[in-house]
Every structure is written in structure tokens, then in C-alpha cells.
Amino acid sequence: MSTFLQKFFYGGIHPDDRKVSKESAIQEAPLFPTYTVPLSMHIGAPAKPVVKPGETVLKGQLLAEAGGFVSAPIHSPTSGKVGPIASCVGPMGNLIPCFTITSDGNDTAAEPMPALDPKESSPADLKKRVGDAGIVGMGGASFPTLVKLSPNKPVDTLILNGVECEPGLTADHRLMLEDPETILAGATACATILGVKNVYVGIEANKPDAIAKMQSLASKYGVQVCELRVRYPQGAEKQLIYAVTGRKVPTGGLPMDVGCVVSNVGSCAAIGEAVLQGKPLYERVTTVTGRPVVNPSNWRLRVGTTYGQAIALAGGVSEDPAKIISGGPMMGFTVYSLDVPIMKNTSGILLLGPEELHQFEYHPCIRCGRCNDHCPMQLMPATLGTTAENARYDLAEAWNATDCIECGCCSYVCPSHRPLVQFIRRAKADIMTRRRAAAAAAKAAAAPKPEPKPEAPKPADAPKPEAK
Amino acid sequence: MSETQVKLPDTNKLVISSSPHIHEPNSSVPRIMKLVLLALLPASLASIWVFGLRALWLILVTTVSAVAIEALCNRVMKQKLTIGDCSAAVTGLLLALNLPPMVPTWVCIVGAAFAIILGKMVYGGLGYNPFNPALVGRIVLLLALPTIMTHWTKPVVPKTPTYVASAKLEENASDAAKTAQAEVKKEAEDKKQGGFLQHFTWTREADAKTQATPLAIQKQAPVQGVNKGYVVTSATPNKPFIQTNYTCMDLFLGNIPGSIGETSKLAILIGGLFLLVLGLIRWQVPVFYIGTVAVISAIAHAVSPEAYSPALVEILSGGLFFGAFFMATDMVTSPLTKTGAIIFAIGCGVINSVIRLWGSYPEGVTFSILLMNALTPLIDKCTAGRPFGALPHKKEAK
Known part of the structure; x- marks a missing residue:
């Protein structure tokens, strides 16, 4: 070994x-009568359809080609008829565009x-x-x-x-x-x-x-x-x-x-x-x-x-x-x-x-330090959680919130049942939005400027989180 | 199996939430607090063994009043009842174990009130308090009622026969020591005649024999000689109370005057090891706290053996063990990081030794922990780890 x-x-x-x-x-798995094939099964640009609704496709035939460098083509899971592009619920709860392939039962491979x-x-x-x-x-x-x-x-x-x-x-x-x-x-x-x-x-x-x-x-x-x-x-x-x-x-x-x-x-x-x-x-x-x-x-x-x-x-x-x-x-x-x-x-x-459903009311941090000991990124989830809870995303950024890999160890071990990784996600989302805005503002400022552009939003202007 | 027989999930019963979807089993604040209470059980039992049912009375009064006062605060502050997390009970018990055996009952209640209100609830309750609530209660009592809070009495347990036996070995002991031994022997016989009834002293004894704690003795007149772990204190004519001698074994087992919970180091060790095994406290805190005190005492003793007691006597005296295992390890008021815990513990040890050796108080555990509590946020900030993969000197480059 x-x-x-x-x-x-x-x-x-x-x-x-x-x-x-x-x-x-x-x-x-046996062959199913229909397959719902999402157009975006990857990070990056959604794939661009190359087949039209009503067209007959074979198993493994290209349905959509890569929509950019960071994208991937999509192939038909079976032979059959392509339905109109509809939308379906994705794993993250959002609606995503998809093909519906109605199987012809032959499963003919391309x-x-x-x-x-x-x-x-x-x-x-x-x-x-x-x-x-x-x-x-x-x-x-x-x-x-x-x-x-x-x-x-x-x-x-x-x-x-x-x-x-x-x-x-x-x-x-x-x-x-x-x-x-x-x-x-x-x-x-x-x-x-x-x-x-x-x-x-x-x-x-x-x-x-x-x-x-x-x-x-x-x-x-x-x-x-x-x-x-x-x-x-x-x-x-x-x-x-x-x-x-x-x-x-x-x-x-x-x-x-x-x-x-x-x-x-x-x-x-x-x-x-x-x-x-x-x-x-x-x-x-x-x-x-x-x-x-x-x-x-x-x-x-x-x-x-x-x-x-x-x-x-x-x-x-x-x-x-x-x-x-x-x-x-x-x-x-x-x-x-x-x-x-x-x-x-x-x-x-x-x-x-x-019986496996873990729903808790969370309590204040008792600073036991367990999240700290278990964080694989060596962050301070307790501190990050408190800053994000209070919508001080600027402080969360200073405490390296963006290094979080969202593994969830902190929430797993927290005896106060604090939703630590969830707090940190909120902080990360805010920080990323702010950084993108800053980058866009910087880009606009670098471009030939017709008039002075507003500054990047200050940390104190961070949007308040929605009501709990 | 046909399709109709297969039961599919009912989507109306599905819960949507953000990951992670599992939580460590048996991990909650009330459980931690209950385990701390359990860990304090040996020290509580030892206090009853050493000081009789008076100790039990103090424990009950202080703990119950702490819980009641927290409930009252919740009511006044229009909060949810928080006594269910058992932290008030822990605070009450910790405070009780830090009281001298003969404090009046009202002092217990006042102390519990200060601990809960001034120590915890004014900051917003559990988790927000910067100082250890039990120590806040104790320090208020110590500063406001110094006489009551330093009224130490003799333990009710007679000296153990082994002690008397070992005393016989001291053929060449000084006259003072011999006198002391004779007294102890006589007293032990007295106690034996008193029998088990000695334990049933519920009420304040008017004639409870006052006796200085080992630390107070050391403060008044340093230890004269140590033979085979035998601590002989000097008997000076103008300080008549300095006539008691304790072996290190006495200091360890707890058959000495002091706050009711702090005397038996054995019981504290049992409870402390229990917490360590469960991973509820960091080993760094007791080890570095006691270690620092030992090192400083050893140096002081080496430099001037007449003026300062040896390290073993020093660490086994007073509330050091109790403070190191149960007070300095308080989660809320000690640093989050391991490095921080070491700095915190060393700081406690240094302050404690400075107060004990050169300050005007015989004991410095309470002050040392409270002072370091104040530094905890700073320690946390300074010891926060760099994230995994952080570039060297990234912050400076900014």
C-alpha cells in the first residue's frame, strides 16, 4: 500500500x-419514455442548440454545441424526437432551459x-x-x-x-x-x-x-x-x-x-x-x-x-x-x-x-472555538458568522470570508446550531457583488470618460440582508 | 415490481434548506453545560466532604438563586427564557464553589445576582459577556465584603491517620513543628469524638474555628522547610494563627481551609480530565496556566527559598487548579484559537504569580483570569490563523 x-x-x-x-x-437503468436534458449542465455559458424542435436524433448525437470557451456541448441520451425547448426545475431550484427527448424505443446509437x-x-x-x-x-x-x-x-x-x-x-x-x-x-x-x-x-x-x-x-x-x-x-x-x-x-x-x-x-x-x-x-x-x-x-x-x-x-x-x-x-x-x-x-x-431532519433554532455563539478547530481553510467561522449576521460584510471580507470553500464543517460542529456556512455564503455573495461593481466602475473609469463616474460602493453602504 | 407498487416521495413534505443537511449528533449548548455541571460534581462532593453540609447549602442557594435571577432578568428584559441552556446553573455552581464555607446566605444571593446581572445579562446573555460571570460575582463580593470573603474556617474532616503516622517520622523536626503536630493530633482526636455529626453544620457556626489558608500563611510568613513533602510553617509569637502545617498530600486531597470547591485538587483533576477527554476544554489552558505558575514559583524559590514556597506547594495552594480547569477554560471569555489559549493561559499564570508573590492579596487567580478576559478579543485578533494557502506577507503588501 x-x-x-x-x-x-x-x-x-x-x-x-x-x-x-x-x-x-x-x-x-431501463429506457425511459422521455428525457429532460438541460441546456446548461456546466459552469459557464449555456450550450447553443443545433437541433430544431421536431427533429429526430440518435443516441449520442449533438443537441447543443458549446456556447463559449467555458461551456460544454450536450448530447442526446437516446434516439427519438426533440421536443420544443422548455424549462425545468434544476437542482438548485431555479428554472433552466431544457430539451425534451421523446424516446422512439429503439435507442439507436449515432x-x-x-x-x-x-x-x-x-x-x-x-x-x-x-x-x-x-x-x-x-x-x-x-x-x-x-x-x-x-x-x-x-x-x-x-x-x-x-x-x-x-x-x-x-x-x-x-x-x-x-x-x-x-x-x-x-x-x-x-x-x-x-x-x-x-x-x-x-x-x-x-x-x-x-x-x-x-x-x-x-x-x-x-x-x-x-x-x-x-x-x-x-x-x-x-x-x-x-x-x-x-x-x-x-x-x-x-x-x-x-x-x-x-x-x-x-x-x-x-x-x-x-x-x-x-x-x-x-x-x-x-x-x-x-x-x-x-x-x-x-x-x-x-x-x-x-x-x-x-x-x-x-x-x-x-x-x-x-x-x-x-x-x-x-x-x-x-x-x-x-x-x-x-x-x-x-x-x-x-x-x-x-427523523434525520435537523432543524434548529440557533443561539448566540458561545465561542467554544470548535468551528475554528475544524475549518479546513483555517478561517475563523465564529467571527465570520457574527460579522455576517450583523451584515458587516466589510469585516467579513477582512476576516477572509472569500477563502471559505463552503464545506460546512463549521455548521456541522456548532453546538449553538449557528448556520455559520450559510452566514458566510451571504457575506461572500455580497462581497462578490461589490467586487464586480467595483471592477465595472474601474473599467468605466479607465474607458474614455465623458463625465466622472461614481465611486465603488463603500463597505458601509453594503445592502442590508433581507429580513429573516 | 410494477410501477404502481413503488411509493414515491410526497413532494409536499419536502424541506428546502441550505447545506449542510446533517449536524453532529449530541452537540448542543445545554449538553455542554450539563457536562460541565457533571464535571463539577467531584469538586462539589469534595466540598461537602471537607466542609460538611454547609457547603451543600451554599451550593444549593447560589445555584438556585442564579437560575432564578436569570429567569427574572429574562422576564424584565422581555426575552425568551434562557435558563434551559443551563449556563446560569453553571455560573451559580462555579460561584458557590468559590465562596468561603461560612459566608452568610444573603451573600450567596447577592453574589449570584451580581454574577448573572452584571456578569452576563447586561451584555445580552450567554455568549456576549466579556468576563467570566462567576468571577465577576466573586470579585464584587471580595471587594465589597473583604472580611466575610476572607473568613476561612477549618475543614470539618479530621486529619487523616496517615498524616499522624508520617508526623511521627519527623524526629528532628523543629520545636514549632512538633508543637504544631501535637495540636493537629489533639484536634484530630477531638474531631473523632465529634464524629460524623461534624458534617451536619447547616447554619453558620458562631464558634467555627478560624484558620488561615495555606496561601495566607505563606503570605504572612513563608514556609520554613520542606522535608519529604512536609510543609512546616513557622510559628511566630505575634502571628499565633500560623501554627498549622499541611503536607502536599493535604493540599492535594483538599483537607485544608479555603473556598469550598477549590481545596480538593484531586476532585478538580477528576472533573477537569473528564472535560479534557470530552474535548470541552483545551488542554493548553490548564497546562500552561499551572505550568507558568510552577516555573515562576520555582525560580522565585530558587532565588530566595526563605521568602518563597516551593513550586509544588505554590501550585497546589489556593484556587489555581479550580481556576485553571474551570474558570480560565470558560468558552465565552477565553480565546478561540489554540495559540490564543496558550497566550491567555501564560498571561493568567504570570499575573497570578505576580499577585501571589509580590501583590497585597494572597491569591491572584480571580484577578488574573478577569484581566486576561479583557485581553481576549485582542488575543483573538492577533492569533487569527492565516487562511490555508495564504501568500506570505500578503497583508503587508497591500
């Missing part, structure tokens, strides 16, 4: 991992893109393939992988994120057990694109089977497996880079600032499929789990499958859940509709029973 770099990052928590579905092999060799093909070809296949970060952030693989700084290390530190989720774990070669082929392709020699796979020590599996293939693919301490948020990019390489991503910086690129194992598997089979990204492995779920299990679901369909696949629920969470319990989003579609970044659907 390669435990050579078990660095401890600061803070973190160790919640009950709830990974009840880790023994459940990935199952193929001609796949030609297969490439992850090691021998030219980096440019491989890079184009990653872009064409619509690969995005499948761990949650859904950042277009093509952008990630185009660093404008020298990079020497690729890290595969197989940590899966969110309680309950087992999709990446199963994928590493069942399809490690595709993951590693995708990783090889990424390494070829980036021209890096060092490829690491970071896996938490609570997945010994996955570590053993990856280890058995490590020499074949020239990767190093790092067994990591079981500690949430081990899978957070900055914490993972530190644990594996000992490098600290500078404040406000990106992994490439320390010569690293981090990619989720799910994304790597998608890249592997795109490279080896020419298959675009239109399906992913998702965990459907939680106490109310009858059969917590892992499914290969096509993009556009609704949450309701996914929950039905897992046997439905034994009791009405109190929460349906897109993602894990620490950073996931609650949804209020069963019609929310599975997107490229839906790593799990977690249901919480009524």
Missing part, C-alpha cells in the same frame, strides 16, 4: 459515512467518434475529443474539463480525485471497482494532453477494495495510488492537493498555480469512454441512497432521467422523506420536485427521513 503521503490537512470532520450502497454493483489512443494520439486530438464529448467535472462543480486541461501555467501533476468524502455517496467507489481501466485510460489521456509524468489517484482509506484495485493497475498505467486519511473534506481540491503533494494552493488561486490539475474519477471514466469508444458524455453513475430509500443502490443513469424515476429504480421509498438532496449531505442542494433531471454532475440523490 502506498501510504507515502498521508499528509494531514488542518481541521475537517468525520461524520458517519452512511455508505450503505457500497456493496451494490452499478446497474443499468456513429461514434473514431477511437483514439490515450497514450499515442496527439494531445491536440485528445483535447478536442474531451471538448467534443462534453466532459465536465462530474464530482459536483461541473466545470468544463476542456478548460481545466488547458492551463496557462506549467503543470507537472495530475491528481485523480477518488476520495468521495461526502457521506452516503458511493458512485465513484463503485466505478473504481468495476471500471478502473477506463478511469485510468482517461487519466492517461489527460496526462498526455497536459504532458505530465506524475499521476496520482487519491482514495480515502475507507475504500480498501478500491485502493487494492487501483494499486493492481498502478504500474500498468504509471500512476501512484495515495491512501488518504478518512476526513471530510478530503476531496476538496485544495485539501486533496495538499494531502497528495504537500503543495498549498495560494489564496484565490487555482490548482494550476501549484502545477496541479485535479480531475474526478467519474470525469476520467467519461474521458476514457470518449477516447477509447468515441462515446460522448450522456450518462453517468449516480448513487440513490438514504434511509427512506428501499434499495440504496448505484445506477448508470442517462442525463435527463428525473429524480422521481431514479428513486423508483431504487425501489421507491418506505416513508415520505423530509429532504431530497442532490449530492451529498454536506454540500448538496435540496430539491422540491421529483422532475428535476439528472445532470452531468449529479453524483448522488440522497433522501433524508423525517
Whole structure:
């Protein structure tokens, strides 16, 4: 076992991992009559439709092309007829434009893109393939992988994120057990694109089977497996880079600032499929789990499958859940509709029973310092929470609110049940708005000025938060 | 399984909230406070063992009045009732354990009122108070009623037989020591005759024997010699009360005069270790507080053994253990950061030693903690960690 770099990052928590579905092999979902395919399943510009309503498409056919550099194309999950562009509820509760694909029942696949060799093909070809296949970060952030693989700084290390530190989720774990070669082929392709020699796979020590599996293939693919301490948020990019390489991503910086690129194992598997089979990204492995779920299990679901369909696949629920969470319990989003579609970044659907519902009245901070001890970014959540609670976002900025990665450890441990990370999010949103306004004002001032522009808003003018 | 048999979630029952959606089990303010109360149980029991049911009476009166006064404040301030968080009970109990055994009952109530009102509620309640409320109550009493608050009485427990046995070994002890031992022996026999009834002194005894605390003795006349951990105090003709001697074991077990809760270091250690194991207090605070006092006392003793007691006697005397484990570790009034906790504890230790060795008060625990409480916000600000990945000297570059 390669435990050579078990660095401890600061803070973190160790919640009950709830990974009840880790023994459940990935199952193929049946074909559904319709799929709701959102046009924006990534960070950045929404994709631009290239098919018209009423048109017939094949499985894997391009539905929409990338709408900019930071964007990703979208492909049809099955063969059938394209409906009019409508809107559907996204995981974050907002309405997003979507295609409705009515299946013709044949599931005819389009001609796949030609297969490439992850090691021998030219980096440019491989890079184009990653872009064409619509690969995005499948761990949650859904950042277009093509952008990630185009660093404008020298990079020497690729890290595969197989940590899966969110309680309950087992999709990446199963994928590493069942399809490690595709993951590693995708990783090889990424390494070829980036021209890096060092490829690491970071896996938490609570997945010994996955570590053993990856280890058995490590020499074949020239990767190093790092067994990591079981500690949430081990899978957070900055914490993972530190644990594996000992490098600290500078404040406000990106992994490439320390010569690293981090990619989720799910994304790597998608890249592997795109490279080896020419298959675009239109399906992913998702965990459907939680106490109310009858059969917590892992499914290969096509993009556009609704949450309701996914929950039905897992046997439905034994009791009405109190929460349906897109993602894990620490950073996931609650949804209020069963019609929310599975997107490229839906790593799990977690249901919480009524008895697991944690609703608290919060109390003043008793300054116990636990948030401080558990903050992986070494911030002072207690102080940040108090400043943000009092709408002193200027002070929150001075206490480095923008460095918060919103992992939620502070809220998790707070004995006063203070919504600390929620306070900090509000502060961050305000700070970002203000910074953007300042930047716009500076831009306007730099432009040939017809008349003096107003100054950037002062901290004291910060808008008051809405009434509680 | 057909589609109709599958039960789907009822979306009307769904709750929408911001992450995280789970919370650490068994973590709440009332639970912390209840655990602190539990941790104070050994010290409370020891106080009853040492000072009899009088101690129990003080504990009950002070704790109940603290809770009642907080409820009254809530009513007057038109707040929600906050006594459920048990912090008022903790404040009351801490104050009670810091009182001399023979204070009148009204002093307990006045002290509890000052602790709760002046120490906590005027600032807005739990979490907003800059000073430890129990110590605010105690300091008000100490400054306003110095005679009552320094009226120390002898413990009701007789000296242990082991003590008498060890005393026999002191063949070459000074005359003063021999006299003292003889007195202790005689007294022990008296107590034995009094039997267990000694504990049942509910009311203020008019004839309760006044006795100076070890610290007061050291202040009046320093320790003359230490043999085998045997503390012999000088008996000077003009200071007739300085005729008691305590072994370090006495100081440790608590069979000495003092505030009711502070005497038994053993009981405090049991409670303190309980809190440490549960992670409710930072180990840095007691270790660095007591450590600093030990180091300063050791230096002082090394420089002038006639003037200053040895370190072990110094740390086992007075309320240092109680302060270090239960007062300086108060969450609300001590720094948030680990580094801050160390600075805070060292500051407490230095102030405490300065007051004890060169100040006019025999004891400095209360003052030291309150003074450092005042510095807590500053310490927090200075010890706030740089964020993970912060660039060196980024702030200076701005």
C-alpha cells in the first residue's frame, strides 16, 4: 500500500459515512419514455442548440454545441424526437432551459467518434475529443474539463480525485471497482494532453477494495495510488492537493498555480469512454441512497432521467422523506420536485427521513472555538458568522470570508446550531457583488470618460440582508 | 415490481434548506453545560466532604438563586427564557464553589445576582459577556465584603491517620513543628469524638474555628522547610494563627481551609480530565496556566527559598487548579484559537504569580483570569490563523 503521503490537512470532520450502497454493483437503468436534458449542465455559458424542435436524433448525437470557451456541448441520451425547448426545475431550484427527448424505443446509437489512443494520439486530438464529448467535472462543480486541461501555467501533476468524502455517496467507489481501466485510460489521456509524468489517484482509506484495485493497475498505467486519511473534506481540491503533494494552493488561486490539475474519477471514466469508444458524455453513475430509500443502490443513469424515476429504480421509498438532496449531505442542494433531471454532475440523490431532519433554532455563539478547530481553510467561522449576521460584510471580507470553500464543517460542529456556512455564503455573495461593481466602475473609469463616474460602493453602504 | 407498487416521495413534505443537511449528533449548548455541571460534581462532593453540609447549602442557594435571577432578568428584559441552556446553573455552581464555607446566605444571593446581572445579562446573555460571570460575582463580593470573603474556617474532616503516622517520622523536626503536630493530633482526636455529626453544620457556626489558608500563611510568613513533602510553617509569637502545617498530600486531597470547591485538587483533576477527554476544554489552558505558575514559583524559590514556597506547594495552594480547569477554560471569555489559549493561559499564570508573590492579596487567580478576559478579543485578533494557502506577507503588501 502506498501510504507515502498521508499528509494531514488542518481541521475537517468525520461524520458517519452512511455508505450503505457500497456493496451494490452499478446497474443499468431501463429506457425511459422521455428525457429532460438541460441546456446548461456546466459552469459557464449555456450550450447553443443545433437541433430544431421536431427533429429526430440518435443516441449520442449533438443537441447543443458549446456556447463559449467555458461551456460544454450536450448530447442526446437516446434516439427519438426533440421536443420544443422548455424549462425545468434544476437542482438548485431555479428554472433552466431544457430539451425534451421523446424516446422512439429503439435507442439507436449515432456513429461514434473514431477511437483514439490515450497514450499515442496527439494531445491536440485528445483535447478536442474531451471538448467534443462534453466532459465536465462530474464530482459536483461541473466545470468544463476542456478548460481545466488547458492551463496557462506549467503543470507537472495530475491528481485523480477518488476520495468521495461526502457521506452516503458511493458512485465513484463503485466505478473504481468495476471500471478502473477506463478511469485510468482517461487519466492517461489527460496526462498526455497536459504532458505530465506524475499521476496520482487519491482514495480515502475507507475504500480498501478500491485502493487494492487501483494499486493492481498502478504500474500498468504509471500512476501512484495515495491512501488518504478518512476526513471530510478530503476531496476538496485544495485539501486533496495538499494531502497528495504537500503543495498549498495560494489564496484565490487555482490548482494550476501549484502545477496541479485535479480531475474526478467519474470525469476520467467519461474521458476514457470518449477516447477509447468515441462515446460522448450522456450518462453517468449516480448513487440513490438514504434511509427512506428501499434499495440504496448505484445506477448508470442517462442525463435527463428525473429524480422521481431514479428513486423508483431504487425501489421507491418506505416513508415520505423530509429532504431530497442532490449530492451529498454536506454540500448538496435540496430539491422540491421529483422532475428535476439528472445532470452531468449529479453524483448522488440522497433522501433524508423525517427523523434525520435537523432543524434548529440557533443561539448566540458561545465561542467554544470548535468551528475554528475544524475549518479546513483555517478561517475563523465564529467571527465570520457574527460579522455576517450583523451584515458587516466589510469585516467579513477582512476576516477572509472569500477563502471559505463552503464545506460546512463549521455548521456541522456548532453546538449553538449557528448556520455559520450559510452566514458566510451571504457575506461572500455580497462581497462578490461589490467586487464586480467595483471592477465595472474601474473599467468605466479607465474607458474614455465623458463625465466622472461614481465611486465603488463603500463597505458601509453594503445592502442590508433581507429580513429573516 | 410494477410501477404502481413503488411509493414515491410526497413532494409536499419536502424541506428546502441550505447545506449542510446533517449536524453532529449530541452537540448542543445545554449538553455542554450539563457536562460541565457533571464535571463539577467531584469538586462539589469534595466540598461537602471537607466542609460538611454547609457547603451543600451554599451550593444549593447560589445555584438556585442564579437560575432564578436569570429567569427574572429574562422576564424584565422581555426575552425568551434562557435558563434551559443551563449556563446560569453553571455560573451559580462555579460561584458557590468559590465562596468561603461560612459566608452568610444573603451573600450567596447577592453574589449570584451580581454574577448573572452584571456578569452576563447586561451584555445580552450567554455568549456576549466579556468576563467570566462567576468571577465577576466573586470579585464584587471580595471587594465589597473583604472580611466575610476572607473568613476561612477549618475543614470539618479530621486529619487523616496517615498524616499522624508520617508526623511521627519527623524526629528532628523543629520545636514549632512538633508543637504544631501535637495540636493537629489533639484536634484530630477531638474531631473523632465529634464524629460524623461534624458534617451536619447547616447554619453558620458562631464558634467555627478560624484558620488561615495555606496561601495566607505563606503570605504572612513563608514556609520554613520542606522535608519529604512536609510543609512546616513557622510559628511566630505575634502571628499565633500560623501554627498549622499541611503536607502536599493535604493540599492535594483538599483537607485544608479555603473556598469550598477549590481545596480538593484531586476532585478538580477528576472533573477537569473528564472535560479534557470530552474535548470541552483545551488542554493548553490548564497546562500552561499551572505550568507558568510552577516555573515562576520555582525560580522565585530558587532565588530566595526563605521568602518563597516551593513550586509544588505554590501550585497546589489556593484556587489555581479550580481556576485553571474551570474558570480560565470558560468558552465565552477565553480565546478561540489554540495559540490564543496558550497566550491567555501564560498571561493568567504570570499575573497570578505576580499577585501571589509580590501583590497585597494572597491569591491572584480571580484577578488574573478577569484581566486576561479583557485581553481576549485582542488575543483573538492577533492569533487569527492565516487562511490555508495564504501568500506570505500578503497583508503587508497591500
